[in-house]
Amino acid sequence: MREVGTEQVLRGAGALIIALALLLVPLVFPNFLVYQFSLVLTYAIVILGLNLLMGFNGQISVAHGVFFAIGGYTTAIFITRYGMNYLATLPFAAAMSALLGFVVGVPALRWQGLPLAFITFGLAVLVPPVALKLEPITKGATGISMPKPTAPAWFPGNQDTFIYFLCLVGVALCVLIAWRLTRGDTGRSLRATRDNGLIAESLGVNLTKVRLAAFTTSAGFAGFGGGLFAIVNAYVSPESFQMTKSFDFLVGAIVGGITSISGAFVGALFIVFLPDWSADMNIALSGLIYGGVMVAMMLVARDGVVGLLGTLSRALIARLSAARESRSFKTDDRPAGRQFQT
Protein backbone atom coordinates (compact mmCIF):
# COMPACT_ATOMS: atom_id res chain seq x y z
CA MET A 1 0.00 0.00 0.00
CA ARG A 2 3.00 2.25 0.10
CA GLU A 3 2.43 3.45 -3.47
CA VAL A 4 -1.03 4.69 -2.66
CA GLY A 5 0.26 6.51 0.37
CA THR A 6 3.00 8.25 -1.58
CA GLU A 7 0.60 9.10 -4.34
CA GLN A 8 -1.81 10.71 -1.92
CA VAL A 9 1.00 12.72 -0.38
CA LEU A 10 2.07 13.84 -3.85
CA ARG A 11 -1.47 14.77 -4.72
CA GLY A 12 -1.91 16.72 -1.49
CA ALA A 13 1.38 18.50 -2.07
CA GLY A 14 0.29 19.37 -5.61
CA ALA A 15 -2.99 20.85 -4.38
CA LEU A 16 -1.14 22.82 -1.70
CA ILE A 17 1.31 24.23 -4.24
CA ILE A 18 -1.51 25.28 -6.56
CA ALA A 19 -3.35 26.94 -3.64
CA LEU A 20 -0.24 28.82 -2.54
CA ALA A 21 0.57 29.89 -6.08
CA LEU A 22 -2.97 31.20 -6.54
CA LEU A 23 -2.70 33.20 -3.31
CA LEU A 24 0.60 34.73 -4.37
CA VAL A 25 -0.55 35.85 -7.84
CA PRO A 26 -1.55 39.45 -6.92
CA LEU A 27 1.74 40.01 -5.08
CA VAL A 28 3.91 38.84 -7.96
CA PHE A 29 2.17 39.99 -11.10
CA PRO A 30 1.24 43.47 -12.36
CA ASN A 31 -2.39 44.60 -12.40
CA PHE A 32 -3.21 43.66 -15.95
CA LEU A 33 -2.09 40.09 -15.34
CA VAL A 34 -4.13 39.95 -12.14
CA TYR A 35 -7.18 40.63 -14.30
CA GLN A 36 -6.09 37.79 -16.60
CA PHE A 37 -5.71 35.49 -13.64
CA SER A 38 -9.21 36.39 -12.48
CA LEU A 39 -10.40 35.24 -15.90
CA VAL A 40 -8.41 32.05 -15.41
CA LEU A 41 -10.31 31.41 -12.19
CA THR A 42 -13.73 31.98 -13.75
CA TYR A 43 -12.87 29.68 -16.65
CA ALA A 44 -11.50 27.11 -14.23
CA ILE A 45 -14.92 26.94 -12.57
CA VAL A 46 -16.59 26.20 -15.91
CA ILE A 47 -14.00 23.58 -16.79
CA LEU A 48 -14.44 22.05 -13.36
CA GLY A 49 -18.13 21.65 -14.15
CA LEU A 50 -17.29 20.19 -17.55
CA ASN A 51 -14.90 17.72 -15.91
CA LEU A 52 -17.61 16.62 -13.49
CA LEU A 53 -19.90 15.94 -16.42
CA MET A 54 -17.52 14.53 -19.03
CA GLY A 55 -14.69 13.12 -17.00
CA PHE A 56 -16.50 11.74 -13.99
CA ASN A 57 -19.93 11.03 -15.47
CA GLY A 58 -19.11 10.33 -19.12
CA GLN A 59 -21.68 12.65 -20.70
CA ILE A 60 -20.46 14.71 -23.65
CA SER A 61 -21.12 18.42 -23.77
CA VAL A 62 -19.69 20.77 -26.32
CA ALA A 63 -21.99 23.53 -25.10
CA HIS A 64 -20.64 24.76 -21.81
CA GLY A 65 -20.22 28.17 -23.37
CA VAL A 66 -24.03 28.25 -23.42
CA PHE A 67 -24.38 27.78 -19.68
CA PHE A 68 -21.54 30.21 -19.18
CA ALA A 69 -23.46 32.76 -21.26
CA ILE A 70 -26.67 32.23 -19.27
CA GLY A 71 -24.77 32.86 -16.04
CA GLY A 72 -23.04 35.94 -17.44
CA TYR A 73 -26.24 37.49 -18.74
CA THR A 74 -28.15 36.68 -15.55
CA THR A 75 -25.61 38.48 -13.42
CA ALA A 76 -25.35 41.41 -15.81
CA ILE A 77 -29.13 41.85 -16.07
CA PHE A 78 -29.76 41.50 -12.33
CA ILE A 79 -27.06 44.06 -11.55
CA THR A 80 -28.02 46.67 -14.12
CA ARG A 81 -31.78 46.25 -14.23
CA TYR A 82 -32.66 45.42 -10.64
CA GLY A 83 -29.68 47.06 -8.97
CA MET A 84 -28.83 43.91 -7.08
CA ASN A 85 -25.61 43.47 -5.19
CA TYR A 86 -23.13 41.75 -7.48
CA LEU A 87 -22.48 38.93 -5.03
CA ALA A 88 -26.19 38.31 -4.58
CA THR A 89 -26.59 37.73 -8.32
CA LEU A 90 -24.20 34.78 -8.37
CA PRO A 91 -26.61 32.23 -6.86
CA PHE A 92 -29.17 33.30 -9.46
CA ALA A 93 -26.60 32.93 -12.24
CA ALA A 94 -25.84 29.42 -11.07
CA ALA A 95 -29.52 28.59 -10.61
CA MET A 96 -30.60 29.86 -14.03
CA SER A 97 -27.89 27.83 -15.73
CA ALA A 98 -28.67 24.79 -13.63
CA LEU A 99 -32.30 25.15 -14.71
CA LEU A 100 -31.31 25.15 -18.37
CA GLY A 101 -28.94 22.29 -17.62
CA PHE A 102 -31.89 20.38 -16.19
CA VAL A 103 -34.01 21.18 -19.24
CA VAL A 104 -31.26 19.87 -21.55
CA GLY A 105 -30.41 17.07 -19.17
CA VAL A 106 -33.88 15.45 -19.21
CA PRO A 107 -33.93 14.64 -22.93
CA ALA A 108 -30.17 14.04 -22.74
CA LEU A 109 -31.02 10.92 -20.77
CA ARG A 110 -32.15 9.46 -24.08
CA TRP A 111 -29.37 11.08 -26.05
CA GLN A 112 -26.29 9.60 -24.46
CA GLY A 113 -23.26 9.58 -26.72
CA LEU A 114 -23.33 11.07 -30.20
CA PRO A 115 -26.85 12.56 -30.22
CA LEU A 116 -25.97 14.53 -27.09
CA ALA A 117 -22.91 15.84 -28.91
CA PHE A 118 -25.11 17.02 -31.86
CA ILE A 119 -27.60 18.72 -29.62
CA THR A 120 -25.02 20.50 -27.51
CA PHE A 121 -23.13 21.47 -30.67
CA GLY A 122 -26.35 22.99 -32.01
CA LEU A 123 -26.93 24.84 -28.74
CA ALA A 124 -23.42 26.28 -28.92
CA VAL A 125 -24.11 27.63 -32.41
CA LEU A 126 -27.46 29.06 -31.32
CA VAL A 127 -26.28 31.29 -28.48
CA PRO A 128 -25.09 34.40 -30.34
CA PRO A 129 -28.17 34.64 -32.62
CA VAL A 130 -30.51 34.13 -29.67
CA ALA A 131 -28.66 36.73 -27.59
CA LEU A 132 -29.00 39.16 -30.51
CA LYS A 133 -32.67 38.33 -31.00
CA LEU A 134 -33.59 38.90 -27.36
CA GLU A 135 -32.47 42.48 -27.68
CA PRO A 136 -34.96 43.99 -25.17
CA ILE A 137 -33.36 41.89 -22.45
CA THR A 138 -29.78 41.47 -23.62
CA LYS A 139 -29.34 44.82 -25.37
CA GLY A 140 -28.29 42.95 -28.50
CA ALA A 141 -24.94 43.68 -30.06
CA THR A 142 -24.30 46.68 -27.78
CA GLY A 143 -24.00 44.39 -24.80
CA ILE A 144 -24.43 45.28 -21.17
CA SER A 145 -21.75 47.09 -19.25
CA MET A 146 -21.83 47.42 -15.49
CA PRO A 147 -19.70 48.98 -12.75
CA LYS A 148 -16.92 46.91 -11.28
CA PRO A 149 -17.23 46.18 -7.58
CA THR A 150 -15.04 48.48 -5.51
CA ALA A 151 -12.76 47.16 -2.80
CA PRO A 152 -14.04 47.84 0.73
CA ALA A 153 -11.96 50.01 3.06
CA TRP A 154 -10.59 47.09 5.06
CA PHE A 155 -9.15 45.42 1.99
CA PRO A 156 -5.39 46.00 1.68
CA GLY A 157 -5.20 45.89 -2.13
CA ASN A 158 -6.64 47.65 -5.16
CA GLN A 159 -9.81 46.90 -7.11
CA ASP A 160 -8.34 44.23 -9.40
CA THR A 161 -6.80 42.39 -6.48
CA PHE A 162 -10.12 42.53 -4.66
CA ILE A 163 -11.95 41.04 -7.63
CA TYR A 164 -9.25 38.42 -7.92
CA PHE A 165 -9.81 37.38 -4.33
CA LEU A 166 -13.56 37.27 -4.89
CA CYS A 167 -12.93 34.82 -7.70
CA LEU A 168 -10.55 32.88 -5.52
CA VAL A 169 -13.24 32.44 -2.87
CA GLY A 170 -15.67 31.34 -5.57
CA VAL A 171 -13.19 28.84 -6.94
CA ALA A 172 -12.44 27.49 -3.49
CA LEU A 173 -16.15 26.92 -2.95
CA CYS A 174 -16.49 25.11 -6.27
CA VAL A 175 -13.40 22.99 -5.74
CA LEU A 176 -14.77 21.98 -2.36
CA ILE A 177 -18.10 20.97 -3.88
CA ALA A 178 -16.44 19.15 -6.77
CA TRP A 179 -14.04 17.40 -4.42
CA ARG A 180 -16.90 16.30 -2.21
CA LEU A 181 -18.95 15.12 -5.19
CA THR A 182 -16.19 13.02 -6.70
CA ARG A 183 -15.49 11.14 -3.52
CA GLY A 184 -17.45 8.64 -1.50
CA ASP A 185 -20.70 7.14 -2.68
CA THR A 186 -21.62 10.04 -4.92
CA GLY A 187 -18.30 9.82 -6.73
CA ARG A 188 -18.58 6.08 -7.05
CA SER A 189 -22.05 6.22 -8.58
CA LEU A 190 -20.95 9.02 -10.93
CA ARG A 191 -18.06 6.92 -12.19
CA ALA A 192 -20.02 3.68 -12.27
CA THR A 193 -22.61 5.36 -14.49
CA ARG A 194 -19.81 6.45 -16.79
CA ASP A 195 -18.00 3.12 -16.94
CA ASN A 196 -20.96 0.81 -17.36
CA GLY A 197 -24.48 2.06 -16.92
CA LEU A 198 -25.99 -1.38 -17.00
CA ILE A 199 -23.85 -2.75 -14.20
CA ALA A 200 -24.23 0.44 -12.20
CA GLU A 201 -27.99 0.15 -12.46
CA SER A 202 -28.01 -3.45 -11.40
CA LEU A 203 -25.98 -2.44 -8.35
CA GLY A 204 -28.67 -0.01 -7.34
CA VAL A 205 -27.49 3.26 -8.87
CA ASN A 206 -30.38 5.32 -10.13
CA LEU A 207 -29.02 6.25 -13.59
CA THR A 208 -31.69 8.82 -14.31
CA LYS A 209 -31.06 10.63 -11.08
CA VAL A 210 -27.27 10.53 -11.31
CA ARG A 211 -27.09 11.69 -14.93
CA LEU A 212 -29.63 14.43 -14.43
CA ALA A 213 -27.95 15.61 -11.25
CA ALA A 214 -24.58 15.62 -12.98
CA PHE A 215 -25.89 17.68 -15.90
CA THR A 216 -27.66 20.14 -13.64
CA THR A 217 -24.69 20.58 -11.31
CA SER A 218 -22.26 20.93 -14.17
CA ALA A 219 -24.41 23.59 -15.80
CA GLY A 220 -24.71 25.30 -12.42
CA PHE A 221 -20.91 25.46 -12.17
CA ALA A 222 -20.70 26.94 -15.65
CA GLY A 223 -23.36 29.52 -14.79
CA PHE A 224 -21.55 30.48 -11.59
CA GLY A 225 -18.34 30.87 -13.61
CA GLY A 226 -20.25 32.96 -16.14
CA GLY A 227 -21.60 35.21 -13.40
CA LEU A 228 -18.13 35.76 -12.00
CA PHE A 229 -16.88 36.40 -15.54
CA ALA A 230 -19.45 39.16 -15.98
CA ILE A 231 -18.26 40.77 -12.73
CA VAL A 232 -14.57 40.48 -13.67
CA ASN A 233 -15.09 41.70 -17.22
CA ALA A 234 -17.71 44.34 -16.26
CA TYR A 235 -19.24 43.84 -19.70
CA VAL A 236 -21.11 41.11 -21.55
CA SER A 237 -22.15 40.91 -25.20
CA PRO A 238 -22.84 38.16 -27.73
CA GLU A 239 -19.20 38.67 -28.71
CA SER A 240 -18.09 37.17 -25.36
CA PHE A 241 -20.18 34.05 -25.93
CA GLN A 242 -19.36 32.93 -29.44
CA MET A 243 -19.50 29.26 -30.28
CA THR A 244 -15.73 29.14 -30.02
CA LYS A 245 -16.07 29.78 -26.28
CA SER A 246 -17.65 26.35 -25.89
CA PHE A 247 -14.76 24.83 -27.79
CA ASP A 248 -12.28 26.78 -25.63
CA PHE A 249 -13.71 25.16 -22.52
CA LEU A 250 -13.56 21.76 -24.19
CA VAL A 251 -9.91 22.33 -25.11
CA GLY A 252 -9.17 23.49 -21.57
CA ALA A 253 -10.80 20.42 -20.07
CA ILE A 254 -8.96 18.08 -22.42
CA VAL A 255 -5.59 19.74 -21.91
CA GLY A 256 -5.80 19.69 -18.13
CA GLY A 257 -7.30 16.24 -17.94
CA ILE A 258 -11.01 15.64 -17.71
CA THR A 259 -10.84 13.34 -14.72
CA SER A 260 -9.01 15.71 -12.43
CA ILE A 261 -9.82 18.76 -10.39
CA SER A 262 -6.42 20.41 -10.63
CA GLY A 263 -6.54 19.85 -14.40
CA ALA A 264 -9.23 22.54 -14.59
CA PHE A 265 -6.65 25.14 -13.55
CA VAL A 266 -4.05 23.93 -16.02
CA GLY A 267 -6.67 24.03 -18.77
CA ALA A 268 -7.90 27.49 -17.79
CA LEU A 269 -4.35 28.88 -17.78
CA PHE A 270 -3.89 27.38 -21.23
CA ILE A 271 -7.02 28.90 -22.77
CA VAL A 272 -6.46 32.36 -21.26
CA PHE A 273 -2.78 32.84 -21.99
CA LEU A 274 -2.25 30.89 -25.21
CA PRO A 275 -4.46 33.13 -27.43
CA ASP A 276 -2.87 36.27 -25.97
CA TRP A 277 0.59 34.97 -26.56
CA SER A 278 -0.04 33.60 -30.04
CA ALA A 279 -2.11 36.53 -31.35
CA ASP A 280 1.10 38.56 -31.64
CA MET A 281 2.35 36.13 -34.26
CA ASN A 282 -0.78 35.19 -36.17
CA ILE A 283 -4.46 35.36 -35.28
CA ALA A 284 -4.95 31.86 -36.64
CA LEU A 285 -2.20 30.35 -34.54
CA SER A 286 -4.25 29.73 -31.40
CA GLY A 287 -6.92 27.90 -33.39
CA LEU A 288 -4.29 25.79 -35.02
CA ILE A 289 -2.74 24.94 -31.67
CA TYR A 290 -6.16 24.23 -30.12
CA GLY A 291 -7.07 21.89 -32.93
CA GLY A 292 -3.68 20.21 -32.88
CA VAL A 293 -3.72 19.84 -29.12
CA MET A 294 -7.18 18.26 -29.09
CA VAL A 295 -6.23 15.68 -31.68
CA ALA A 296 -2.78 15.05 -30.21
CA MET A 297 -4.12 14.70 -26.66
CA MET A 298 -6.64 12.11 -27.83
CA LEU A 299 -3.94 10.20 -29.66
CA VAL A 300 -1.31 10.15 -26.94
CA ALA A 301 -2.59 11.46 -23.60
CA ARG A 302 -6.29 11.04 -23.08
CA ASP A 303 -5.98 11.97 -19.42
CA GLY A 304 -4.49 15.38 -20.09
CA VAL A 305 -1.47 17.05 -18.57
CA VAL A 306 -2.44 16.14 -15.03
CA GLY A 307 -3.08 12.54 -16.05
CA LEU A 308 0.29 12.46 -17.76
CA LEU A 309 2.02 13.81 -14.67
CA GLY A 310 0.19 11.22 -12.58
CA THR A 311 1.29 8.39 -14.86
CA LEU A 312 4.87 9.64 -14.81
CA SER A 313 4.97 10.03 -11.04
CA ARG A 314 3.37 6.62 -10.55
CA ALA A 315 5.97 5.10 -12.84
CA LEU A 316 8.70 6.88 -10.92
CA ILE A 317 7.38 5.73 -7.56
CA ALA A 318 7.00 2.21 -8.86
CA ARG A 319 10.55 2.22 -10.10
CA LEU A 320 11.89 3.65 -6.84
CA SER A 321 10.07 1.17 -4.66
CA ALA A 322 10.97 -1.66 -7.00
CA ALA A 323 14.62 -0.70 -6.73
CA ARG A 324 14.30 -0.52 -2.98
CA GLU A 325 12.72 -3.91 -2.71
CA SER A 326 15.09 -5.18 -5.42
CA ARG A 327 12.11 -6.67 -7.15
CA SER A 328 11.76 -5.56 -10.73
CA PHE A 329 8.54 -7.34 -11.68
CA LYS A 330 5.49 -5.14 -11.48
CA THR A 331 2.16 -6.43 -12.56
CA ASP A 332 0.16 -3.45 -13.56
CA ASP A 333 0.82 0.20 -13.03
CA ARG A 334 -1.14 1.45 -15.95
CA PRO A 335 -4.09 3.60 -15.01
CA ALA A 336 -7.50 2.09 -15.68
CA GLY A 337 -9.14 2.56 -19.04
CA ARG A 338 -5.96 2.92 -21.08
CA GLN A 339 -5.94 -0.50 -22.66
CA PHE A 340 -4.13 -0.98 -25.90
CA GLN A 341 -6.36 -0.25 -28.86
CA THR A 342 -6.09 -2.14 -32.12
Place this chain on the structure above:
Amino acid sequence: MQLFLQQIVEGVASGAIYASLALALVLIYRATRVVNFAQGEMATLSVYIAWQINQWGVPFWLSLGIVAALSFVMGALTFRLMIRPVLGASDHTMVVICIGFFVGFEAICLWFWGADPRAFPRIFPDYAWTVGGVRLTANNLGILVTLCTLTAALSALFRFTRLGLAMRASAAEREKSPLVGIPVETMLMFGWGLAATVGFVAAVLIAPSLFLSPPMMVSVVIYALAAATLGGWDSPAGAIVGGLVVGVAESLCATFVGFIGNELKVGVPFALMAVILLARPQGLFGTTAVIRV
Protein backbone atom coordinates in the same frame (compact mmCIF):
# COMPACT_ATOMS: atom_id res chain seq x y z
CA MET B 1 -49.51 30.98 -52.53
CA GLN B 2 -46.89 32.12 -54.99
CA LEU B 3 -44.60 33.15 -52.17
CA PHE B 4 -45.20 29.79 -50.56
CA LEU B 5 -44.25 27.90 -53.73
CA GLN B 6 -41.27 30.17 -54.26
CA GLN B 7 -40.02 29.45 -50.75
CA ILE B 8 -40.41 25.72 -51.36
CA VAL B 9 -38.28 26.01 -54.51
CA GLU B 10 -35.62 27.96 -52.63
CA GLY B 11 -35.80 25.48 -49.77
CA VAL B 12 -35.34 22.52 -52.07
CA ALA B 13 -32.29 24.17 -53.61
CA SER B 14 -30.58 24.86 -50.31
CA GLY B 15 -31.83 21.52 -49.01
CA ALA B 16 -29.98 19.81 -51.84
CA ILE B 17 -26.75 21.36 -50.59
CA TYR B 18 -27.44 20.26 -47.01
CA ALA B 19 -28.26 16.84 -48.39
CA SER B 20 -24.90 16.51 -50.11
CA LEU B 21 -23.01 17.45 -46.97
CA ALA B 22 -25.23 15.09 -44.98
CA LEU B 23 -24.37 12.40 -47.52
CA ALA B 24 -20.69 12.95 -46.77
CA LEU B 25 -21.37 12.66 -43.03
CA VAL B 26 -23.36 9.46 -43.50
CA LEU B 27 -20.66 7.94 -45.72
CA ILE B 28 -18.11 8.43 -42.97
CA TYR B 29 -20.44 7.33 -40.23
CA ARG B 30 -21.35 4.13 -42.02
CA ALA B 31 -17.72 3.26 -42.61
CA THR B 32 -16.12 4.23 -39.33
CA ARG B 33 -18.87 5.13 -36.81
CA VAL B 34 -17.42 8.61 -36.59
CA VAL B 35 -19.50 11.74 -36.99
CA ASN B 36 -17.17 14.16 -38.64
CA PHE B 37 -18.17 17.55 -37.27
CA ALA B 38 -15.33 19.01 -39.33
CA GLN B 39 -16.67 17.88 -42.72
CA GLY B 40 -17.74 21.42 -43.55
CA GLU B 41 -14.45 22.94 -42.44
CA MET B 42 -12.48 20.45 -44.53
CA ALA B 43 -14.68 21.33 -47.50
CA THR B 44 -14.08 25.05 -46.89
CA LEU B 45 -10.34 24.46 -47.07
CA SER B 46 -10.81 22.59 -50.36
CA VAL B 47 -12.84 25.44 -51.82
CA TYR B 48 -10.17 27.93 -50.75
CA ILE B 49 -7.55 25.85 -52.52
CA ALA B 50 -9.71 25.72 -55.65
CA TRP B 51 -10.15 29.48 -55.48
CA GLN B 52 -6.41 29.95 -55.09
CA ILE B 53 -5.54 27.67 -57.99
CA ASN B 54 -8.08 29.51 -60.11
CA GLN B 55 -6.47 32.82 -59.10
CA TRP B 56 -3.14 31.50 -60.29
CA GLY B 57 -4.59 31.24 -63.76
CA VAL B 58 -5.78 27.66 -64.00
CA PRO B 59 -9.17 27.41 -65.75
CA PHE B 60 -12.08 27.26 -63.29
CA TRP B 61 -13.36 23.79 -64.15
CA LEU B 62 -9.89 22.31 -64.21
CA SER B 63 -9.16 23.76 -60.77
CA LEU B 64 -12.37 22.17 -59.46
CA GLY B 65 -11.26 18.83 -60.86
CA ILE B 66 -7.80 19.09 -59.33
CA VAL B 67 -9.19 20.00 -55.95
CA ALA B 68 -11.80 17.24 -56.03
CA ALA B 69 -8.89 14.82 -56.30
CA LEU B 70 -6.91 16.73 -53.66
CA SER B 71 -9.89 16.60 -51.28
CA PHE B 72 -9.98 12.87 -51.68
CA VAL B 73 -6.32 12.66 -50.66
CA MET B 74 -6.92 15.05 -47.77
CA GLY B 75 -9.81 12.99 -46.44
CA ALA B 76 -7.88 9.75 -46.82
CA LEU B 77 -4.81 11.19 -45.09
CA THR B 78 -6.89 12.64 -42.26
CA PHE B 79 -8.28 9.19 -41.64
CA ARG B 80 -4.95 7.43 -41.96
CA LEU B 81 -2.98 9.76 -39.72
CA MET B 82 -5.47 10.79 -37.09
CA ILE B 83 -8.50 8.52 -36.99
CA ARG B 84 -7.03 5.10 -37.66
CA PRO B 85 -4.80 5.12 -34.54
CA VAL B 86 -7.87 5.52 -32.33
CA LEU B 87 -10.39 3.56 -34.38
CA GLY B 88 -12.88 1.87 -32.10
CA ALA B 89 -12.30 4.31 -29.24
CA SER B 90 -15.26 5.84 -27.40
CA ASP B 91 -17.62 8.35 -29.01
CA HIS B 92 -16.26 10.79 -26.53
CA THR B 93 -12.73 10.57 -27.97
CA MET B 94 -13.99 10.78 -31.53
CA VAL B 95 -16.10 13.85 -30.82
CA VAL B 96 -13.12 15.62 -29.29
CA ILE B 97 -10.89 14.72 -32.25
CA CYS B 98 -13.48 15.92 -34.75
CA ILE B 99 -14.00 19.17 -32.85
CA GLY B 100 -10.21 19.44 -32.99
CA PHE B 101 -10.35 19.09 -36.78
CA PHE B 102 -13.12 21.65 -36.84
CA VAL B 103 -11.05 24.25 -35.00
CA GLY B 104 -7.85 23.27 -36.79
CA PHE B 105 -9.11 23.35 -40.39
CA GLU B 106 -10.85 26.66 -39.80
CA ALA B 107 -7.59 28.04 -38.43
CA ILE B 108 -5.69 26.82 -41.50
CA CYS B 109 -8.08 28.75 -43.78
CA LEU B 110 -7.74 31.82 -41.57
CA TRP B 111 -3.97 31.50 -41.59
CA PHE B 112 -3.57 31.46 -45.36
CA TRP B 113 -6.45 33.57 -46.57
CA GLY B 114 -7.47 35.82 -43.67
CA ALA B 115 -10.98 36.57 -42.45
CA ASP B 116 -12.16 38.76 -45.34
CA PRO B 117 -14.91 37.11 -47.34
CA ARG B 118 -14.12 36.48 -50.99
CA ALA B 119 -16.43 36.09 -53.95
CA PHE B 120 -16.53 32.63 -55.43
CA PRO B 121 -17.73 32.30 -59.05
CA ARG B 122 -21.08 30.65 -59.75
CA ILE B 123 -20.85 27.38 -61.60
CA PHE B 124 -24.18 27.69 -63.30
CA PRO B 125 -25.19 30.53 -65.64
CA ASP B 126 -27.37 33.40 -64.43
CA TYR B 127 -30.54 32.40 -66.11
CA ALA B 128 -34.09 32.17 -64.84
CA TRP B 129 -37.48 30.97 -66.00
CA THR B 130 -40.82 31.96 -64.56
CA VAL B 131 -43.31 29.14 -64.31
CA GLY B 132 -46.74 30.06 -62.95
CA GLY B 133 -45.28 33.04 -61.09
CA VAL B 134 -42.51 30.99 -59.49
CA ARG B 135 -38.97 31.89 -60.42
CA LEU B 136 -36.72 28.97 -61.25
CA THR B 137 -33.08 29.85 -61.58
CA ALA B 138 -30.54 27.84 -63.50
CA ASN B 139 -28.45 27.84 -60.33
CA ASN B 140 -31.16 26.13 -58.29
CA LEU B 141 -31.81 23.60 -61.03
CA GLY B 142 -28.10 23.01 -61.44
CA ILE B 143 -27.75 22.30 -57.73
CA LEU B 144 -30.57 19.78 -57.90
CA VAL B 145 -29.11 18.09 -60.97
CA THR B 146 -25.72 17.92 -59.26
CA LEU B 147 -27.25 16.30 -56.22
CA CYS B 148 -29.08 13.74 -58.36
CA THR B 149 -25.94 12.93 -60.33
CA LEU B 150 -23.91 12.62 -57.17
CA THR B 151 -26.46 10.31 -55.59
CA ALA B 152 -26.78 8.18 -58.71
CA ALA B 153 -23.00 7.89 -59.05
CA LEU B 154 -22.55 6.94 -55.40
CA SER B 155 -25.36 4.39 -55.41
CA ALA B 156 -23.99 2.88 -58.60
CA LEU B 157 -20.56 2.68 -57.01
CA PHE B 158 -21.91 0.93 -53.94
CA ARG B 159 -24.40 -1.23 -55.78
CA PHE B 160 -22.60 -2.39 -58.90
CA THR B 161 -18.84 -2.36 -58.35
CA ARG B 162 -16.57 -4.70 -56.46
CA LEU B 163 -15.03 -1.68 -54.78
CA GLY B 164 -18.45 -0.59 -53.52
CA LEU B 165 -19.19 -4.09 -52.30
CA ALA B 166 -15.88 -4.21 -50.45
CA MET B 167 -16.60 -0.82 -48.90
CA ARG B 168 -20.00 -1.94 -47.73
CA ALA B 169 -18.52 -5.12 -46.33
CA SER B 170 -15.80 -3.23 -44.43
CA ALA B 171 -18.37 -0.91 -42.94
CA ALA B 172 -20.64 -3.74 -41.87
CA GLU B 173 -18.10 -6.27 -40.63
CA ARG B 174 -14.79 -4.74 -39.77
CA GLU B 175 -13.40 -7.90 -38.14
CA LYS B 176 -14.66 -10.51 -40.56
CA SER B 177 -14.05 -8.75 -43.89
CA PRO B 178 -10.28 -9.33 -43.89
CA LEU B 179 -11.02 -13.07 -43.80
CA VAL B 180 -12.40 -12.89 -47.33
CA GLY B 181 -9.50 -10.79 -48.50
CA ILE B 182 -10.88 -7.27 -48.21
CA PRO B 183 -8.27 -4.69 -47.21
CA VAL B 184 -10.56 -3.07 -44.64
CA GLU B 185 -8.35 -0.13 -43.73
CA THR B 186 -7.84 0.85 -47.34
CA MET B 187 -11.60 0.72 -47.80
CA LEU B 188 -12.23 2.90 -44.76
CA MET B 189 -9.60 5.32 -46.04
CA PHE B 190 -11.36 5.31 -49.38
CA GLY B 191 -14.64 6.08 -47.59
CA TRP B 192 -13.13 9.12 -45.89
CA GLY B 193 -11.63 10.31 -49.15
CA LEU B 194 -14.94 9.90 -50.95
CA ALA B 195 -16.75 11.80 -48.21
CA ALA B 196 -14.26 14.66 -48.42
CA THR B 197 -14.89 14.92 -52.16
CA VAL B 198 -18.66 14.89 -51.68
CA GLY B 199 -18.28 17.57 -49.00
CA PHE B 200 -16.22 19.62 -51.45
CA VAL B 201 -19.02 19.43 -54.01
CA ALA B 202 -21.49 20.70 -51.39
CA ALA B 203 -19.18 23.57 -50.48
CA VAL B 204 -18.63 24.55 -54.13
CA LEU B 205 -22.40 24.70 -54.59
CA ILE B 206 -22.96 26.93 -51.59
CA ALA B 207 -19.84 29.11 -51.72
CA PRO B 208 -21.18 31.59 -54.33
CA SER B 209 -24.18 32.52 -52.17
CA LEU B 210 -22.42 32.54 -48.77
CA PHE B 211 -19.12 34.08 -49.91
CA LEU B 212 -15.91 32.28 -49.15
CA SER B 213 -14.78 32.82 -45.56
CA PRO B 214 -13.24 30.51 -42.94
CA PRO B 215 -16.44 30.01 -40.90
CA MET B 216 -18.57 29.66 -44.05
CA MET B 217 -19.76 26.12 -43.36
CA VAL B 218 -20.36 26.34 -39.60
CA SER B 219 -24.12 26.68 -39.83
CA VAL B 220 -24.30 24.39 -42.87
CA VAL B 221 -22.85 21.64 -40.70
CA ILE B 222 -25.76 22.02 -38.29
CA TYR B 223 -28.19 21.63 -41.20
CA ALA B 224 -26.30 18.57 -42.40
CA LEU B 225 -26.25 17.05 -38.91
CA ALA B 226 -29.99 17.62 -38.67
CA ALA B 227 -30.51 16.14 -42.13
CA ALA B 228 -28.52 13.02 -41.33
CA THR B 229 -30.25 12.62 -37.97
CA LEU B 230 -33.63 13.07 -39.60
CA GLY B 231 -32.90 10.53 -42.31
CA GLY B 232 -31.10 8.07 -40.08
CA TRP B 233 -27.35 7.82 -39.81
CA ASP B 234 -27.00 4.58 -41.70
CA SER B 235 -29.15 5.58 -44.65
CA PRO B 236 -27.78 7.61 -47.58
CA ALA B 237 -31.27 7.90 -49.06
CA GLY B 238 -32.42 9.18 -45.69
CA ALA B 239 -29.72 11.85 -45.75
CA ILE B 240 -31.06 13.14 -49.08
CA VAL B 241 -34.68 13.22 -47.90
CA GLY B 242 -33.57 14.70 -44.59
CA GLY B 243 -31.59 17.42 -46.34
CA LEU B 244 -34.53 18.42 -48.53
CA VAL B 245 -36.94 18.44 -45.56
CA VAL B 246 -34.56 20.56 -43.51
CA GLY B 247 -34.05 22.97 -46.41
CA VAL B 248 -37.76 23.44 -47.04
CA ALA B 249 -38.58 23.72 -43.33
CA GLU B 250 -35.89 26.36 -42.88
CA SER B 251 -37.03 28.37 -45.87
CA LEU B 252 -40.71 28.27 -44.86
CA CYS B 253 -40.06 29.07 -41.21
CA ALA B 254 -37.76 31.97 -42.05
CA THR B 255 -40.44 33.51 -44.25
CA PHE B 256 -43.67 32.74 -42.49
CA VAL B 257 -42.84 32.54 -38.81
CA GLY B 258 -42.25 36.12 -37.76
CA PHE B 259 -40.28 35.41 -34.63
CA ILE B 260 -37.76 33.18 -36.39
CA GLY B 261 -37.02 35.34 -39.39
CA ASN B 262 -33.58 35.35 -40.92
CA GLU B 263 -31.62 35.65 -37.68
CA LEU B 264 -32.92 32.57 -35.91
CA LYS B 265 -33.32 30.23 -38.85
CA VAL B 266 -30.39 28.17 -37.65
CA GLY B 267 -32.74 27.20 -34.82
CA VAL B 268 -34.97 25.30 -37.27
CA PRO B 269 -32.59 22.39 -37.92
CA PHE B 270 -31.80 22.35 -34.24
CA ALA B 271 -35.46 22.00 -33.30
CA LEU B 272 -36.03 19.34 -35.98
CA MET B 273 -33.06 17.42 -34.68
CA ALA B 274 -34.26 17.58 -31.08
CA VAL B 275 -37.77 16.45 -32.03
CA ILE B 276 -36.62 13.54 -34.16
CA LEU B 277 -34.14 12.41 -31.51
CA LEU B 278 -36.93 12.31 -28.96
CA ALA B 279 -39.57 10.76 -31.15
CA ARG B 280 -37.55 8.41 -33.33
CA PRO B 281 -33.86 8.37 -32.39
CA GLN B 282 -32.87 6.11 -35.28
CA GLY B 283 -34.23 8.59 -37.82
CA LEU B 284 -36.91 8.16 -40.47
CA PHE B 285 -35.03 5.62 -42.57
CA GLY B 286 -32.51 4.33 -40.07
CA THR B 287 -32.42 0.94 -38.47
CA THR B 288 -32.35 0.48 -34.73
CA ALA B 289 -29.00 -0.61 -33.42
CA VAL B 290 -29.14 -3.87 -31.53
CA ILE B 291 -26.98 -3.77 -28.44
CA ARG B 292 -25.45 -6.98 -27.26
CA VAL B 293 -25.32 -7.05 -23.50
